[in-house]
Amino acid sequence: MNELDVCLAKVAQKFGTPSYVFLADAIDGRIAEVRATLGQWFDLSYAMKCNPNPSLLHWLADRVDFIDVSSIGELRLARQAGWDTARASFTGPGKRDAEISEAIDVGIGELILENLREAVVANKIAGETGKVQDVLIRLAPSTVPKGFGDHMAGRPSPFGFDIEVAEEELPQVLALPHLNVVGLHIYSGTQCLKPHAICENYRIFMSVFREICERHDITPQKLVFGSGLGIPYHPGDTPLALDDVAGNIRNDLEGFRAEPRFAGTKLILELGRFLVGESGYFLTSVVAIKESRGHNIGICDGGMNNHLPASGHFGMVIHRNYRMHRVGGGQDYQKYSLVGPLCTSIDRIASGVMLPTLAHGDIVAVHSSGAYGMTASPIHFISHTLPREVLVEGQTITDISRVFDI
Ligand SMILES: Cc1ncc(COP(=O)(O)O)c(C=O)c1O
Known part of the structure; x- marks a missing residue:
């Protein structure tokens, strides 16, 4: 038996089946690979929806920079697992008032605003407790390149502010006194194995970020690039060549970061499956x-x-x-x-x-x-x-x- 099968057989013998086995060394290797190829530009945020196992979350807390939660249950799990709430962001299009309230109360790093209603609710709750809450505004670009397994933008979508209404709605968010807009967020497509499509998408992100920041005079502290980095699931799938992504996008990212408005901006890759899948x-x-x-x-x-x-x-x-x-x-x-x-x-x-x-x-x-x-x-x-x-x-x-x- 090869080494992997010896390990899997041991797990099955000890704990029975059905079971899930997570190989920590492989996750470490993957984090190191992402940092070696893209870490010069990006910090990493773990989208815990992909695997919220508490022990795994705890193990990841020293290895990944930020965590993204999509419900108050996930935020509670992350906190119990040792994540400081200041390192957490909260995405999701259907945040209930009670969730927004609890997230603000426990000191969430940033709420990711998906729509105007959330902004108004968050502003009211923050105001009532005398706080100013940091937020990122999630944007839904009008196009997503071909090659992604699921699209969260580029068509009617519940996720984020459609770019077409940004001009009208963003000033309303920016005017809310108890919210501090620290940046922008885009997550428009998942599970892509094509380096060119990922790079094309990142170029769309940069152009949207540039346009929105200029129009609304935002100097962002953070910009989140929803990664879309995919993994091979099926026989015949070609694994994503991360080197190709890095090589292809290098000049664009360097140019972007050289712009005075983005000189002090933290760029963040928000990803799940590519890290642990x-x-x-x-x-x-x-x-x-x-x-x-x-x-x-x-x-x-x-x-x-x-x-x-x-x-x-x-x-x-x-x-x-x-x-x-x-x-x-x-x-x-x-x-x-x-x-x-x-x-x-x-x-x-x-x-x-x-x-x-x-x-x-x-x-x-x-x-x-x-x-x-x-x-x-x-x-x-x-x-x-x-x-x-x-x-x-x-x-x-x-x-x-x-x-x-x-
Ligand atoms: C907002 C957001 N961030 C991150 C992710 C993580 O995606 P993936 O596991 O494909 O990296 C998703 C997945 O749907 C998402 O909706």
Whole structure:
């Protein structure tokens, strides 16, 4: 067995399946890679929606500069995990008044304003407590280049101020006395594997930032570049070449930073899956093999209830298998459908996947599962026991399963 499989088999033996395994060294390596290629321009903000495991959050607190939360529950988790609220930003288009109030009360670094209503509410709440709250204004550009898995702008969208209304609405935000606009934020597309598309998008960001800052005379302390950096999920996906992104965007970023208005501006990459996604594996065991009308069906102990994205129901138009392998390898490859334990035909994590002959008790490892895994899944459907979550740091294997108490 190779080193990875020895580790995965050990986790499965110790903690059982289904389980999620996160490899700390791999995350460290990824953070180092991002800092080495893009760190000369950007600080890093971890979008915790992609993996809010409390122990992982705690572990990341010394490794990443900022954290982005998208609910008051996430902010509470981040605080419990040791993050100083001053390092947190709060995105999300549907912030409730009580969430805004609590975030201001506990000293959130910045609220990311997604619309005028939020601005008015935040201003009122801050005023009532005698505070001036730092905010960033989220903008939705009119275009997103081709190549992103999901678009949050470039069409009707709930996210941020459409660039078309910025001229009319931003002065209203800027005039609010209890808000301090410290910068701008754009997150317009996710999951892109094409360096050119990412660079083109960053050029759009820079042009929007430039135009808005000039028009409204903003000298920003912070500008957030929603990263869009994608990871390979499916067989045949080419991993994103970060060097190409850096090489291609270098001159634009250098020029941008040389402009007097942006000389003192902190540029921030807000990202989730690129930091932790590829370092995670989902382990599920084969409970039974059924040969049904000429098809081999592997019935597993964890499926869509634990890993919705792998089942293709998380924003995918056409289901494509995640990369996966049988732990320990094997021979005599056969074609399988892999399904989970739910009583629904949509609980399928692979169709027509070629794997070594499977038998009861074999473990399948689904790759790229460190982000948008368990907490992006309907874990309570049919009340199966929850998967374990396990952190591997060198030779140390720790159960970091979260307690759902918020
Ligand atoms: C505002 C915002 N920031 C950050 C992210 C993280 O995206 P990713 O995990 O693709 O890096 C998302 C994802 O949807 C988002 O909506």
